[in-house]
Amino acid sequence: xxxxxxxxxxxxxxxxxxxxxxxxxxxHRHHFETEEQQREAGSFGMWLFLLTEIMFFGGMFxxxxxxxxxxxxxxxxxxxxLSVPLGAANTAILITSGFCMAVGVWAAEVRRRKMLVLxxxxxxxxxxxxxxxxxxxYHEKYEMHHIPGADFSVAQFVNPAAYGIKEEPLNPDMAQxxxxxxxxxxxxxGMHAVHMIIGIVLLFWLTHRAWRGxxxxxxxxxxxxxxxxxxxxxxxxxxxxPLLYLINRHPLH
Amino acid sequence: MSAPATHxxxxxxxxxxxxxxxxxxxxxxxGLLSWLLTGDxxxxxxxxxxxxxxxxxxGGAFAGLIRLELLTPQPDLVAADTYNKFFTMHxxxxxFLFLVPSVPATLGNxxxxxxxxxxxxxxxxINLLSWYLYLxxxxxxxxxxxxxxxxxxxxFTTPLSTHYLNTHVLTAATAIFIAGFSSIFTGLxxxxxxxxxxxxxxxxxxxxxxxxxxxxxxxxxxxxxxVLAIALVLVALERIAGIGVFDPAKGGDPxxxxxxxxxxxxxxxxxxxxxxxxVISEVISTFSRKRVFGYSAVAFxxxxxxxxxxxxxxxxMFIMGVSNYSALVFSLLTMLVAVPSAIKIFNWTFxxxxxxxxxxxxxLYAFGFMGLFTxxxxxxxxxxxxxxxxxxxxxYFIVAHFHFVMVGGMLMAFLAGVHFxxxxxxxxxxxxxLSKLAAVTTFIGFNLTFLPQFILGYLGMPRRYHAYPPEFQxxxxxxxxxxxxxxxxxxLPLLYLGWSLKYGAIAGNNPWQATGLEWxxxxxxxxxxxxxxxxxxxxxxxxxxxxxxxxxxxTTVG
Amino acid sequence: MAHEAIHTDANDASNVTxxxxxxxxxxxxxxxxxxxxxxxxxxxxxxFAAYLDLHWANPVIAxxxxxxxxxxxxxxxxHAAYQSRLIKMTIGAGFFMFLVLVTMTMSxxxxxxxxxx
Numbered sequence: 001x002x003x004x005x006x007x008x009x010x011x012x013x014x015x016x017x018x019x020x021x022x023x024x025x026x027x028h029r030h031h032f033e034t035e036e037q038q039r040e041a042g043s044f045g046m047w048l049f050l051l052t053e054i055m056f057f058g059g060m061f062x063x064x065x066x067x068x069x070x071x072x073x074x075x076x077x078x079x080x081x082l083s084v085p086l087g088a089a090n091t092a093i094l095i096t097s098g099f100c101m102a103v104g105v106w107a108a109e110v111r112r113r114k115m116l117v118l119x120x121x122x123x124x125x126x127x128x129x130x131x132x133x134x135x136x137x138y139h140e141k142y143e144m145h146h147i148p149g150a151d152f153s154v155a156q157f158v159n160p161a162a163y164g165i166k167e168e169p170l171n172p173d174m175a176q177x178x179x180x181x182x183x184x185x186x187x188x189x190g191m192h193a194v195h196m197i198i199g200i201v202l203l204f205w206l207t208h209r210a211w212r213g214x215x216x217x218x219x220x221x222x223x224x225x226x227x228x229x230x231x232x233x234x235x236x237x238x239x240x241x242p243l244l245y246l247i248n249r250h251p252l253h
Numbered sequence: 254m255s256a257p258a259t260h261x262x263x264x265x266x267x268x269x270x271x272x273x274x275x276x277x278x279x280x281x282x283x284g285l286l287s288w289l290l291t292g293d294x295x296x297x298x299x300x301x302x303x304x305x306x307x308x309x310x311x312g313g314a315f316a317g318l319i320r321l322e323l324l325t326p327q328p329d330l331v332a333a334d335t336y337n338k339f340f341t342m343h344x345x346x347x348x349f350l351f352l353v354p355s356v357p358a359t360l361g362n363x364x365x366x367x368x369x370x371x372x373x374x375x376x377x378x379i380n381l382l383s384w385y386l387y388l389x390x391x392x393x394x395x396x397x398x399x400x401x402x403x404x405x406x407x408x409f410t411t412p413l414s415t416h417y418l419n420t421h422v423l424t425a426a427t428a429i430f431i432a433g434f435s436s437i438f439t440g441l442x443x444x445x446x447x448x449x450x451x452x453x454x455x456x457x458x459x460x461x462x463x464x465x466x467x468x469x470x471x472x473x474x475x476x477x478x479x480v481l482a483i484a485l486v487l488v489a490l491e492r493i494a495g496i497g498v499f500d501p502a503k504g505g506d507p508x509x510x511x512x513x514x515x516x517x518x519x520x521x522x523x524x525x526x527x528x529x530x531x532v533i534s535e536v537i538s539t540f541s542r543k544r545v546f547g548y549s550a551v552a553f554x555x556x557x558x559x560x561x562x563x564x565x566x567x568x569x570m571f572i573m574g575v576s577n578y579s580a581l582v583f584s585l586l587t588m589l590v591a592v593p594s595a596i597k598i599f600n601w602t603f604x605x606x607x608x609x610x611x612x613x614x615x616x617l618y619a620f621g622f623m624g625l626f627t628x629x630x631x632x633x634x635x636x637x638x639x640x641x642x643x644x645x646x647x648x649y650f651i652v653a654h655f656h657f658v659m660v661g662g663m664l665m666a667f668l669a670g671v672h673f674x675x676x677x678x679x680x681x682x683x684x685x686x687l688s689k690l691a692a693v694t695t696f697i698g699f700n701l702t703f704l705p706q707f708i709l710g711y712l713g714m715p716r717r718y719h720a721y722p723p724e725f726q727x728x729x730x731x732x733x734x735x736x737x738x739x740x741x742x743x744x745l746p747l748l749y750l751g752w753s754l755k756y757g758a759i760a761g762n763n764p765w766q767a768t769g770l771e772w773x774x775x776x777x778x779x780x781x782x783x784x785x786x787x788x789x790x791x792x793x794x795x796x797x798x799x800x801x802x803x804x805x806x807x808t809t810v811g
Numbered sequence: 812m813a814h815e816a817i818h819t820d821a822n823d824a825s826n827v828t829x830x831x832x833x834x835x836x837x838x839x840x841x842x843x844x845x846x847x848x849x850x851x852x853x854x855x856x857x858x859f860a861a862y863l864d865l866h867w868a869n870p871v872i873a874x875x876x877x878x879x880x881x882x883x884x885x886x887x888x889x890h891a892a893y894q895s896r897l898i899k900m901t902i903g904a905g906f907f908m909f910l911v912l913v914t915m916t917m918s919x920x921x922x923x924x925x926x927x928x
Contacts, residue, residue: 031366031373032450033786040895041375041449047898048441051905052479058909059483059513062916063498071504084858091854099847102888103840110837149494177504183496187487224890231888235881241854242873246861250869448897476908512916563911567919576923 027219039221046225050232053195057236060188064243067180074177076248077157077167081146082185083137087245090133091237097126098234101227108223113216116223120207123230127200134193141182148183185244192240195233202226262540262611262766265682271759273680277777292377293780298363299678300384302671305351305359306747308391312346315339317740320702320733328720336719337404338420342394344407345425349432350391352659353521355667356528357439357474358387361467363678365443367771367778368461370452370787375445376438383438390432397424406717408518409484411499411510415491423492426485433478436524440474443467452770454789458552461769461793462545465552466531469559473520473527477563481517484510511570519566523558525659526626529666530555530597533619536669537601539767540616541608544794547600554593554600561590571642580639587637594630598623613765614688618669621696625661629654632707647717650710656703665695668746675750676760680776683753687745695742701735768799836893846887853880 032038068075104119145153157175160167170178206226209215215223265271278295288296318339322330331339362380366373374380397403403425405414414422447468451460488510490496497503499510538545545551567575567583601623610616632654635641645651676682705728710716714725721729763772770787771778791798857876865872886892891902 031371031375031377037449041445043894044449044898044901045376045379045441045445047901048444048475051901051908052437052441052475054479054905054909055476055912056479056483058912059480059487061909062513062913063487063509065913065917066506066509066920067504084861088854088858092851095847095850095854098884098888099843099850102838102843102846106837106840106843148496179497180504183490183494183498187490187496187498191486228889231884234888235884238880238884239874239877242857242861242877246857246873248869249861250864476904480912508919512919516912516916563908564915567915574923575919578922579919582918 027221039224042221042225043228046228050228053232053236057188057191060184060191061239064184064188067177067184068243068247071174071177071180073168073170074157074174075181077160077170078146078178078181078185079244079247080167080249081141081144081156081165082245083140084245084249086133086137087241090130091241093126093130093133094234094237097123097130098231100126101230105220105224105227108210108215108220111216111218113210113213116210116216117207120203120210120223124200124203124207127196127203131193131196131200134189138186141186146178146182147186148179152179152182154178188240188244192233192236195236199226199230199233202229260611261613261685262542263613263682263685263764264761264766265758265764266761268758271761273759274775274777274779276779277680277775278780279679279777281780290381292373292381294362294366294374294377294380295678295778295780297377297380297384298359298361301354301358301362301387304384304388304391305354308346308350309743310747311395312343312351313740313743315343315346316736319343320736322719323721323729324733326721326723326726326729331719333719334404335402337406337717338402340717341403341406341425342398345394345403345429347659348407348521348525349429350387350394352525352663353432353436354387354439355525355663356532356670357443357467357470357524358383358435360463360532360667360670360674361443361528362439364674364771365446365464365467366450367774367782368464368769369446369450370455370770370783370789371446371450372781372783374442375450376442379438380442383435383442386431386435386438390428390430390435393424393428393431397421397428400424408514409488409510411488411491411507412501415488415499415510423489426489430482430485433482436474437478440471440478443471444475447471452787452789456789458549459789459791459793461531462534462548462551462555463528463531465555466527466529466534469555470524470527472556472559473524473562477517477520477524479517480513481521484513484517487513508570508574511573512566515566515569516563519569520559520562522655522658523562525663526666527555527558529622529663529670530594532666532670532673533601533622534597535767535769536615536619536673537604538794539673539765540613540619541605541610542796543604543608544792544796545600546603546606547596548793551597551600554596557593558590561586561593565590565637568637568642571639572646584637584639584642588634591630591634591637598627598630612689614683614685614692615669615673617689617692617696618665618672621692621699622662622665622669625657625665625699629657629659629662632657645710647715648710649706649714649716652716653703653706653710656706661699661703668692668695671746671750673765674771675753676764677771677776677778679754679757680760681753681757682760682764683746683757684749687749691742691745691749694738694745698735698738698740698742702732702739703735705729705731705735766799768794768796836890838887838890838893842887846883849883850880 028035029038032041100119100122104116104123107113107115107119141147144156145151154170154172154175156163156165157167157170157178158172160169203226206215206222210223278293279299282291288300291297291300318331319336322328322336322339328336330336362374400421403420403422405418405420405422405425409422409426447460447464487498491499495503498505499507501507534545534551565583565587567579568587571580571584612620632650636645636651636654672683672688709725709728709732712725714721760776762775764776765772770789773787774783853876857873860872860876861869863869885902891899
C-alpha cells in the first residue's frame with residue numbers, strides 16, 4: 001500500500017471508543033475508518049445477500065403456490081407420502097442447530113473460546129443429522145418411484161389400495177400432477193439442502209479457526225454473519241415443512 | 254456570457270513541463286499477480302473495462318453478421334438455425350456481458366469510492382470475485398458459442414428452450430447464472446459503500462447524481478437478479494430431468510418461466526440505463542458549467558425508476574396468453590414508469606438552459622443520448638399501450654425501440670463517461686478532433702441503422718426472421734449501411750484511446766474544471782485515492798466553490 | 812454495555828461511521844432458550860393442527876405459525892430487534908419484494924380462468 005496514507009489520522013477511534021480499551025484488531029481493514037464501521041458494513045452486506053436468497057427461493061415458492069392451487073388433490077395425496085415424524089424431527093433438529101449457533105455467537109461475543117467451539121461443533125452435528133434424515137427420505141422416494149423424470153410412476157396414486165395406501169384414488173390426469181408436487185419437493189428441499197451443505201463446509205472452516213482462537217478476542221464478524229446465513233436457511237425450512245408435509249393430514253373417514 | 258464556438262473548457266497543464274505523477278495506482282505495484290489479485294477498485298475497474306470491450310466486439314461481430322444476412326430478402330447467407338444463433342449470441346453477449354456491467358463495473362467501480370471520499374469499496378475481495386465470476390460467465394458463453402451456439406433467443410422462452418431444442422442451452426444458462434452473481438456482488442458492494450462509507454460531511458444530498466443512479470441500479474441488481482437465477486435453474490432442471498414445471502403435458506405452465514424471467518429482465522433494462530443516466534448528469538453539468546437543475550428531483554427519480562421498474566414486467570408478455578385484466582393493470586403501470594425518466598430529461602434540459610455550453614466529446618455523446626433516449630423512451634410508451642403493443646410487438650419496432658434506448662442511450666452514455674473520465678483514469682487526454690469525429694460518426698451511423706427499423710416494424714416486418722418480404726429490402730439495406738458506419742464509429746475510440754495511453758497529452762488533475770471529489774485528486778489517482786480523508790463542506794456541482802477554493806488538503810503528487 | 816450518549820465527532824458531523832449508535836447488545840443464552848422452546852412448541856402445534864379438519868383455516872394457521880416462527884428467529888436469533896433502522900428497513904424491503912413477486916404474478920393467474928383448468 002502507498003506509504004502516503006500513513007498520515008491518516010485516527011481521531012475517530014479515540015473519540016468513539018473513549019470509554020473502553022481499544023486495540024486495533026489485526027483484522028481491521030484499512031479502507032474502514034473504525035471497526036464498528038467495518039462490523040456494521042459486514043453485517044449489512046450479509047443481510048443484503050440474504051435478500052437475494054429470499055428472492056431466489058421466492059421464485060420456487062411462487063411456483064408452489066400456483067401449482068398447489070391448480071392441483072390441490074394431487075398435492076394433498078402426494079404430500080401424505082412424506083413422513084411427518086421424520087419431517088417434524090428434522091424441523092426440531094434444525095431449530096436446535098440454530099439455537100446452538102445463536103449461543104455460539106454469544107460465546108464469541110463474551111470471548112469464551114471453548115464454548116464457541118463446542119457450539120459450532122454441535123451446530124455442525126445437528127446440521128449433518130438433518131442432511132442424513134433428508135438423504136434417508138430421498139432414498140425412500142427413489143425406491144417408490146417418486147423422483148420426477150423418466151422413472152416416475154403414478155401407479156400408487158391411481159390405485160392406492162393395491163399398495164396399502166389409505167388414500168382416495170386419483171384419476172389418471174390428476175395423478176400425473178403429483179409429478180409437479182414431487183418436482184417442487186425435490187427442487188425446494190434440494191436447494192435448501194445445497195445451502196445447508198455449503199453452510200456445513202463453512203462451519204468446518206469456522207470451527208477450525210475458532211479453535212485457533214481467531215474469534216474469541218473481539219473479532220466476531222464471521223461468526224455473526226455466518227449465523228445470519230444459518231438462521232436464514234433455518235427459516236426457509238420452517239416454511240418448507242408445513243407447506244410440503246402438512247397439506248392435508250386430516251384422517252380419512 | 255456568450256462564448257465563441259471554438260471555446261472549450263479544457264484546461265491542460267503546460268505540456269512542455271507536465272509529467273505524469275510519480276506514483277499512482279497503475280504503477281504502484283508491478284507484475285501480473287498484482288493485477289490478478291488486486292483489491293484496488295480502480296484496478297478492478299480497468300480489468301473490467303478490458304473484458305467488456307472484448308465481449309462488446311464479439312457481440313458487435315454478431316450484429317454485423319445479422320445485418321449481412323438481412324441485406325437480401327432471401328435467406329441466403331446462413332440457415333435459419335444459424336441465424337437464430339446469431340441473434341441469440343448477440344443478445345446474450347451484449348446484454349449480460351456488456352450492457353449490464355458496462356458503466357457500473359467500470360466507471361462505477363472506479364469512481365464511487367472516490368466520489369464518496371472513501372479509500373475503496375466496502376468489500377474489495379468480493380469486488381475481485383465479481384470480476385472473476387464475470388470472466389467465468391463470459392468464458393462459458395464463449396464455450397456455448399464454440400460448441401455450436403444457442404438459438405433460443407436471449408429470452409430462453411419456454412417451451413422452446415426446454416423441449417424443442419438440442420443446442421447448448423444449459424451451457425448458456427449456466428453462464429448467465431454465474432454472470433448474474435457477478436452483478437449481484439457489484440450491486441451489494443455499492444449499496445453498502447454508499448450507505449456506510451461516505452466521508453465526513455457527505456450527506457445523501459451532497460453526493461453526485463452519478464452515485465444516486467448507481468444506488469438505484471444496485472437495488473435492482475440485488476433484488477432482481479436472483480429471480481433470473483431461479484428461472485434459469487428451473488429451465489435447466491426441466492431440460493435435465495423433465496420435471497414438468499413448464500410442460501403443459503405434465504401440468505406445468507410455460508408462462509411461469511416468462512413471469513420469472515421478465516421479473517428480472519425488465520428491471521434489468523433499468524440496471525442498464527440508470528448508471529448511464531448518472532454519467533449524463535455529470536457530463537451535462539460540467540459542460541454547461543451549471544449545477545444540475547432540480548437535484549432532488551433527479552435523485553428521487555432514480556430511486557422511483559428503480560421502484561416502479563419492478564411493477565411492469567408483464568408488458569413483455571402481452572401477447573403470450575396473460576389475462577386481459579392483468580395486462581391492463583401492467584399497461585397502466587408502464588405509463589407510470591415513464592414519468593421519472595421524463596423528469597430527468599426535463600431536468601437535464603433545464604440544466605442546459607442559461608448554461609455556458611461547450612461541445613467537447615463527452616458533451617456530444619450526452620446530446621446524442623438526450624435525443625436518442627427520448628425517442629427510444631417515447632416509443633416505449635407506445636409499446637406500453639396495450640392496443641399498440643398487440644400490433645407492434647415481435648416486430649422490428651421493438652428492435653428499434655430497445656436499440657434506441659440501449660445503444661443510442663446507454664452505449665452513448667458509456668462512451669460519454671469513458672471519454673469524460675479517461676483523463677482521470679489514465680492521466681492522459683485523447684485527441685479531441687478524432688474523438689469528435691467518432692462521436693458524430695456514431696450518431697449518424699446509429700440513426701441510419703435504427704430509424705428505418707421503426708418503419709419496418711410499423712409496416713409489419715417480424716423480428717428474429719432471416720428472410721423477409723422483398724418490399725422491405727430498401728429499408729434493410731439502409732439499416733445495414735448504417736451498421737457499417739456505426740461499426741467504424743466504434744472502432745475509432747479503441748484506436749485513439751489506446752494511442753493516447755502512450756502519446757496523449759498529460760491531463761493534470763482537473764482538465765474539465767469540474768466539481769466532484771474525483772477531480773480534486775491527481776490523475777491517475779494514488780492507490781488510496783486520498784492522502785487524507787476529505788471533508789465535504791459544499792453542495793454537489795458547486796461551481797462557485799470551485800472558483801473560490803484554494804489548493805488545500807488534496808494536492809497533486811509528483 | 813453503556814455506549815457514550817450523543818457523540819458527534821468534528822470529523823464526522825453527519826455520523827456516518829456509527830449512525831444511531833447501533834447498540835452492541837448481547838443477547839444471553841437464557842433469552843435464546845426462551846426462543847428455542849417457543850419454536851419447538853409451535854412446531855408441535857403446527858403438526859397437531861394439521862391433523863384437525865379446519866377447512867380453509869388449515870393453510871392459514873400453518874402459514875401464520877411458520878411466519879411467527881420466522882419472525883422470532885429474525886428478531887432474536889438474528890438480532891434484528893437490536894440492529895439499526897437501516898437493517899430493519901433492509902429486511903422489510905426483502906419481504907416487500909417477495910410479496911410483489913408473488914401477488915403481482917398471481918394477479919395474472921387469478922384473472923385467467925381460475926379454476927377452469
